[in-house]
Structure formats: C-alpha cells, structure tokens
Amino acid sequence: MKTTFALAVLSCIALSGCQSSTTIISPPESSLQSYISNLSCDASYQCKVIGVGERAACGGPSKYLVFSTKSLDEETVERLAAEETAKERILNERNEIQDSCKQVLPIQSLCVKNACQSFPIGN
Known part of the structure; x- marks a missing residue:
C-alpha cells in the first residue's frame, strides 16, 4: 500500500514538473498571418507595415500587412514574410502566372x- 502511494506521489511530481517548464513557442512554418494576428498596441509607433509576396508581372509585394511590435518579435515577422515571399516567387516561376x-x-x-489598423496612403 505504501509503495503504491509513493509511486502515485512520484508520478504526480514528475508530471507536474513537466508542465511547469518554460516553453518558448516559435511560430509554425508559413504562419505569418496567424503569427501577426495579435494587433494590440498602446501607441502608433508599435504598429508596422510589411510588404509580402511578389507580383509576377511587375515585381513588388503582392500585399501589405499590418502588425504590432507590442507582443511580437519584429525579426520573426520579417523572416516569415521573407519565407512567404520566396515561396510565392517560386510558385510564380513554376506556374508562369499571367499577372495583370x-x-x-x-x-x-x-x-x-488599442489595435493596429491599416489606412490607405494616397490620393
């Protein structure tokens, strides 16, 4: 009986130790949109815009995205955007997409x- 109880206690301690360890969650591959979904901010300097993708016919980004640096790492956003752009470039080359x-x-x-929002620049 004492052995069973001791085993149960040790199992609980071992399992709770696993749960209390600090885990850094890195964004999954190709998840720029989900990574930047938290747009919370305290001031406009935390709101950034990044060009993503590549237009086949005339170059330049295929879209612009807004993100907040309040709770995100800007270098990670740039890396994910570069990866998405590279993938789009490869697709454009393989498929010879006719872009207008x-x-x-x-x-x-x-x-x-308290949320980053996008506004068109222009006319």
Missing part, C-alpha cells in the same frame, strides 16, 4: 482604440 500588374497600394498603420 494591378496596382497594390501601400498602407500606413496607426494605433486606434
């Missing part, structure tokens, strides 16, 4: 009501 070279307007970002 439509204009993709740049955006600016501002912190409004």
